[in-house]
Amino acid sequence: MVYLNYSNLDNETQERLVSVSKKDVEQKFGNDLKRYAKEHHLKYETLLEEEALRNLYSYDYVFNI
Template sequence: MIYIKFQDLSEEKQEELFQVSREHVIHLFGESIQKYVDETGADYNKLIDEEMIKNLYTYNFVFNI
């Protein structure tokens, strides 16, 4: 679970959440995505970014108001 203060949805906080999600995706799926990229020639960063956004929807957020 990720705890966020409601008033702290600044651009910096959003970037921090993106970075956490990106690292999580690379940890979980980095090798399989790299293998897919090697086989197909797809863009690694684009695939990671797409999975990063999807991954954010799997987190449980708690907002303290």
């Protein structure tokens, strides 16, 4: 679960969430993503960014108001 303060959803917080998601995706699927990027002639960083954004939807969020 990700705990967020409802009054602090600024750009910095959003970037932090994407960074955490990137690390999570890279840890779980890094080798598979690298292989896929190489086979399909894609940039690994772009693919990782897209998967990290998609991964954000799998998190459970708790908002403190």
